[in-house]
Amino acid sequence: ETGVTQTPRHLVMGMTNKKSLKCEQHLGHNAMYWYKQSAKKPLELMFVYSLEERVENNSVPSRFSPECPNSSHLFLHLHTLQPEDSALYLCASSQSQGWTEAFFGQGTRLTVV
Amino acid sequence: RKEVEQDPGPFNVPEGATVAFNCTYSNSASQSFFWYRQDCRKEPKLLMSVYSSGNEDGRFTAQLNRASQYISLLIRDSKLSDSATYLCVVAGQDTGRRALTFGSGTRLQVQP
Numbered sequence: 338e339t340g341v342t343q344t345p346r347h348l349v350m351g352m353t354n355k356k357s358l359k360c361e362q363h364l365g366h367n368a369m370y371w372y373k374q375s376a377k378k379p380l381e382l383m384f385v386y387s388l389e390e391r392v393e394n395n396s397v398p399s400r401f402s403p404e405c406p407n408s409s410h411l412f413l414h415l416h417t418l419q420p421e422d423s424a425l426y427l428c429a430s431s432q433s434q435g436w437t438e439a440f441f442g443q444g445t446r447l448t449v450v
Numbered sequence: 451r452k453e454v455e456q457d458p459g460p461f462n463v464p465e466g467a468t469v470a471f472n473c474t475y476s477n478s479a480s481q482s483f484f485w486y487r488q489d490c491r492k493e494p495k496l497l498m499s500v501y502s503s504g505n506e507d508g509r510f511t512a513q514l515n516r517a518s519q520y521i522s523l524l525i526r527d528s529k530l531s532d533s534a535t536y537l538c539v540v541a542g543q544d545t546g547r548r549a550l551t552f553g554s555g556t557r558l559q560v561q562p
Contacts, residue, residue: 382551393549431550438496438499439549442493443493
């Protein structure tokens with residue numbers, strides 16, 4: 338069982354669709370993150386959850402909605418996305434928020450058409 | 451000024467060469483530092499943490515210079531399998547964000 342798993346690995350959705358990305362960590366970590374990686378850009382932090390409480394929302398449009406039902410699971414709900422939202426979405430977890438190394442899932446490659 | 455800056459490269463080096471990357475960070479209160487490796491279309495993976503005293507892991511050596519606010523990564527005896535993008539990562543209590551901040555990466559291409 339890998340440490341952080343994400344599903345689906347690939348997703349193509351229309352601009353009017355609603356979909357959700359799922360992340361699960363098996364490391365017993367207390368913090369989970371969503372990052373976005375667009376072509377030729379650095380990783381951009383979207384959301385941080387620590388002990389299931391959202392502690393940071395990095396000015397992300399409301400068409401992205403995170404949910405953290407427990408310390409092992411993290412979701413990113415998507416609706417009415419734009420083509421420029423096409424990117425690699427990476428989930429990560431760490432033992433403590435913002436201090437220790439983070440471990441990443443394999444990512445979801447999202448294409449909005 | 452970017453919080454974490456790296457030369458994007460690419461660095462094209464022959465097998466067996468020694469190559470060094472530098473990274474500068476803007477927040478002097480940063481306290482944790484890492485190097486990650488990212489292969490094409492894959493997730494970043496932790497390569498090594500960077501300690502104040504410097505640290506070495508096989509062919510890889512990382513150094514931290516707090517006074518000048520830069521971090522370095524040295525790779526000796528480069529292998530073809532070292533070809534990847536190397537990400538400099540910074541974190542700390544006063545960075546204004548409570549998560550790791552990533553540089554945009556330095557691309558390394560090791561050639562036969």
